[in-house]
Amino acid sequence: MYFRSGNNQKKEKSIIKKISLPFSALLIFMTTITYWNSKNYGLALEYGGQEIATLSDEKVYEKAENLLRSQIAPEEKVELDKFKTCLKLTPASEKQCCKQPEVIKEKIIEKSYEVLSPGWSLYVDDKAIAVGKSKEEINRALEEILEKNKSSFGSLNCTAEFENKIEIKKGLFSTEKIQPYETIKKILNSKVKKTFLYTVQEEDTIVSIAEKFNMEPSKLLSFNNRTKEDSVNCGEKLKVLKDDNLLCIKLIQTQLEKNLIPFETIEEEDPMLEKGKKITLQEGIPGEETIFYQVEYKNGEEISRKEINREVTLNPICKEIKLGTKLQKYAWPVPYTKNITSPFGPRIGGYHYGIDIALNGINGKEIIASKSGVIEKVSLGNTGYGNHVIINHEDGTQTLYAHCKEVNVKTGQTVNQGEKIALVGTTGQSTGPHLHFEVRVNGIRKDPSKFFKQ
Numbered sequence: 001m002y003f004r005s006g007n008n009q010k011k012e013k014s015i016i017k018k019i020s021l022p023f024s025a026l027l028i029f030m031t032t033i034t035y036w037n038s039k040n041y042g043l044a045l046e047y048g049g050q051e052i053a054t055l056s057d058e059k060v061y062e063k064a065e066n067l068l069r070s071q072i073a074p075e076e077k078v079e080l081d082k083f084k085t086c087l088k089l090t091p092a093s094e095k096q097c098c099k100q101p102e103v104i105k106e107k108i109i110e111k112s113y114e115v116l117s118p119g120w121s122l123y124v125d126d127k128a129i130a131v132g133k134s135k136e137e138i139n140r141a142l143e144e145i146l147e148k149n150k151s152s153f154g155s156l157n158c159t160a161e162f163e164n165k166i167e168i169k170k171g172l173f174s175t176e177k178i179q180p181y182e183t184i185k186k187i188l189n190s191k192v193k194k195t196f197l198y199t200v201q202e203e204d205t206i207v208s209i210a211e212k213f214n215m216e217p218s219k220l221l222s223f224n225n226r227t228k229e230d231s232v233n234c235g236e237k238l239k240v241l242k243d244d245n246l247l248c249i250k251l252i253q254t255q256l257e258k259n260l261i262p263f264e265t266i267e268e269e270d271p272m273l274e275k276g277k278k279i280t281l282q283e284g285i286p287g288e289e290t291i292f293y294q295v296e297y298k299n300g301e302e303i304s305r306k307e308i309n310r311e312v313t314l315n316p317i318c319k320e321i322k323l324g325t326k327l328q329k330y331a332w333p334v335p336y337t338k339n340i341t342s343p344f345g346p347r348i349g350g351y352h353y354g355i356d357i358a359l360n361g362i363n364g365k366e367i368i369a370s371k372s373g374v375i376e377k378v379s380l381g382n383t384g385y386g387n388h389v390i391i392n393h394e395d396g397t398q399t400l401y402a403h404c405k406e407v408n409v410k411t412g413q414t415v416n417q418g419e420k421i422a423l424v425g426t427t428g429q430s431t432g433p434h435l436h437f438e439v440r441v442n443g444i445r446k447d448p449s450k451f452f453k454q
């Protein structure tokens with residue numbers, strides 16, 4: 001239901017007066033007639049010269065007109081004097097006279113189609129935007145916009161709705177104001193100026209900001225209750241007008257994402273396996289999961305995304321490996337002989353910090369790495385240990401091979417257990433071809449013969 005207010009009412013009143021004035025005269029005339037025969041007269045309501053109803057009295061017409069006025073959409077400015085109504089005294093029995101204003105109102109509407117038509121007004125955020133001939137037509141145009149938005153997202157798993165307050169109200173409108181479907185659609189898809197907050201950047205001026213938003217500088221100032229003398233500072237916020245869609249569409253879509261789940265690695269120590277060795281029992285296989293997100297868009301722009309569910313479609317398979325912990329034994333460094341000519345310990349003239357291995361024909365025989373490791377030092381010379389090699393082993397120990405005839409490795413080189421590193425000789429402080437062999441634990445020389453037993 002619509003209500004008239006302000007100027008329009010004033011205007012209408014004057015229009016009604018125009019129609020009503022002759023009634024006063026008519027009333028006097030009627031009263032006179034009634035005096036003669038009170039039961040045989042009524043008022044004939046004519047529209048465009050055609051009689052459309054017989055009324056019992058003038059009040060019925062007034063009420064009908066008030067009803068009509070109340071139905072006219074507030075944004076409409078229909079001039080009631082466009083109605084070609086006219087009341088005439090006519091002979092009529094009481095039965096023939098209509099006393100229902102509602103019926104009279106409908107008859108006037110029916111006859112005044114070229115002036116006034118029933119229609120539906122679309123309000124967006126309390127503002128009248130368009131007028132259609134039916135509610136269904138407006139709804140269809142709105143629905144089409146939502147569908148178009150949804151289809152731009154593939155129409156899958158999504159819902160769309162307007163953020164705006166949408167109302168469709170029935171009313172009477174000037175017939176020429178009723179808009180065709182295509183026009184309504186065009187209006188709904190149009191852009192409007194909306195207020196936004198702009199954060200002032202460095203080097204911005206009122207003029208440059210106004211230019212950026214296609215506004216008059218004076219308008220920008222008044223819009224923000226400012227004068228030319230006021231300065232703008234970097235970081236403060238100003239209200240600006242920017243083109244935006246008339247309708248704001250909120251679209252919520254459920255989206256899914258496939259994700260790989262990394263596998264874990266389980267390490268198991270194996271005392272039967274040599275230290276440093278690794279055996280893969282099971283290769284790791286990553287799993288798969290599907291993550292469901294609820295994504296919200298406003299006019300096509302993503303504004304939020306939250307995870308709503310996670311489904312594991314394939315469990316990962318752990319990688320299983322065996323790690324050797326068994327320490328490598330010390331190999332005898334001269335395959336040629338196991339003959340010890342001088343053991344570890346005190347001896348005449350001092351203390352022997354290694355073992356001497358010698359036998360006839362040992363000169364030039366192979367010396368092998370007692371354990372795998374990295375060559376720490378190769379020293380060549382004819383004093384002390386003579387040509388000698390020191391190897392660092394993984395367990396933190398070192399082995400030393402002295403008095404070599406020649407050395408076949410270089411510092412930094414990795415050697416495996418049993419690999420040839422040098423030849424037996426008698427360089428340095430030596431009385432004949434032999435290998436002086438030492439084992440050092442944390443720099444302290446220990447009895448090598450004990451290490452071969454491990």
Ligand SMILES: [Zn+2]
Nearest residue numbers: 354355356436
């Ligand atoms: Zn020695």
